[in-house]
Amino acid sequence: MTPPDASPGDQVQATNASGRDEPHPTSRLDDVVHQKARLGILVVLAEAERADFTYLKSNLGLTDGNLGRHLEVLAGSGLVHVEKGYAGRRPRTWVTITRAGRHALAEEMAAIRELLRRFEGG
Amino acid sequence: MNDTQPDDVAAAKAVLARTEQLRRAARRDTKGLAVPLLVLGVLTLGYAVVSYVELNVIASDLGPGQSRAATDAELQFGQIADTYWGLVGAAGLLVVGLWLAVRSRRLGAGAGAGAWVAGGVGLLLLATVGLPFSPLGVMVGMVGFMAPTAFIGIALLLIAGRRRDRRLAVWTVVFGVVVTLAHLGFFTNRLGDLLRVTGLADSVDVHVVVQADLVVLAVVGLVLIGAAVRDRRAGEGTRRVDEPEVS
Numbered sequence: 001m002t003p004p005d006a007s008p009g010d011q012v013q014a015t016n017a018s019g020r021d022e023p024h025p026t027s028r029l030d031d032v033v034h035q036k037a038r039l040g041i042l043v044v045l046a047e048a049e050r051a052d053f054t055y056l057k058s059n060l061g062l063t064d065g066n067l068g069r070h071l072e073v074l075a076g077s078g079l080v081h082v083e084k085g086y087a088g089r090r091p092r093t094w095v096t097i098t099r100a101g102r103h104a105l106a107e108e109m110a111a112i113r114e115l116l117r118r119f120e121g122g
Numbered sequence: 123m124n125d126t127q128p129d130d131v132a133a134a135k136a137v138l139a140r141t142e143q144l145r146r147a148a149r150r151d152t153k154g155l156a157v158p159l160l161v162l163g164v165l166t167l168g169y170a171v172v173s174y175v176e177l178n179v180i181a182s183d184l185g186p187g188q189s190r191a192a193t194d195a196e197l198q199f200g201q202i203a204d205t206y207w208g209l210v211g212a213a214g215l216l217v218v219g220l221w222l223a224v225r226s227r228r229l230g231a232g233a234g235a236g237a238w239v240a241g242g243v244g245l246l247l248l249a250t251v252g253l254p255f256s257p258l259g260v261m262v263g264m265v266g267f268m269a270p271t272a273f274i275g276i277a278l279l280l281i282a283g284r285r286r287d288r289r290l291a292v293w294t295v296v297f298g299v300v301v302t303l304a305h306l307g308f309f310t311n312r313l314g315d316l317l318r319v320t321g322l323a324d325s326v327d328v329h330v331v332v333q334a335d336l337v338v339l340a341v342v343g344l345v346l347i348g349a350a351v352r353d354r355r356a357g358e359g360t361r362r363v364d365e366p367e368v369s
Contacts, residue, residue, distance in 0.1 A: 036137075
């Protein structure tokens with residue numbers, strides 16, 4: 001949904017009915033969070049508080065490698081915390097959402113709702 | 123000027139729909155209210171039975187001028203009744219915590235038992251050890267006497283806050299307020315008022331009227347159990363609708 005010419009973080013300006021410039025809602029979308037799989041991971045974790053690798057993989061329909069890469073990106077941005085452990089002799093990876101992750105998710109959802117509000121409000 | 127494009131809007135709607143679907147599935151898996159409400163409902167029915175025994179067996183009317191000393195068993199029962207929500211309530215929270223811990227481990231999602239175990243242990247300590255050497259001790263005793271569900275209610279509200287579970291908070295408030303009012307004789311008094319206003323006070327046996335609070339307690343217990351069954355069925359319905367997405 002980011003305009004093609006806009007790089008992440010660009011403040012896309014729009015003029016509203018009163019003639020005042022305000023940033024386009026898409027400029028508030030964070031590329032790290034906005035990506036479909038990563039947004040899904042954050043949504044699931046925000047509700048479940050913590051989930052293991054297998055649960056996320058099956059609920060989001062991702063492959064091991066795909067999920068692993070997305071988790072690396074999210075963990076690198078401090079949005080989730082990954083903890084590797086064992087369940088008996090089998091490795092088990094638990095993922096929890098951080099406070100920053102919750103905040104980023106809330107911002108993302110607010111930006112999407114603002115986009116819809118702007119369109120439906122005319 | 124509206125610079126939002128239809129493609130943006132369609133994509134935004136699709137994102138919202140998908141996130142809602144994921145949220146519902148995760149909530150169903152990790153925040154089922156069936157077991158917490160079932161346990162609370164059974165405990166409330168148990169409290170109705172305890173209150174019935176206290177009102178109709180231990181404190182029954184012996185007749186004009188009659189009296190007798192309480193037996194040891196009756197005194198022990200009275201002590202259990204006084205600490206019912208502290209002891210049995212704490213056990214209930216621990217049972218829910220244990221169930222959630224097993225479920226979270228098996229399913230691979232959910233916060234586990236931490237909040238429930240902390241609430242149960244806190245309640246148990248308050249009921250057994252209390253705060254005997256603290257000025258707060260008297261206040262705790264008074265609050266427990268006036269509103270026996272106050273502490274389990276606070277524990278459940280803290281758990282609901284920790285789990286970000288609005289539905290649990292709402293049920294806790296309903297449970298806490300109604301059980302406390304029943305404990306204080308509110309429903310018996312209101313039924314008495316109603317009978318007086320309608321002129322039926324003399325035609326209804328007082329012994330029947332004073333059972334109103336017990337009936338309300340039993341109804342609350344059954345409503346909680348009914349809500350638990352409904353939540354379980356709703357969860358099964360969602361499970362059938364929300365099929366995992368394949369990409």
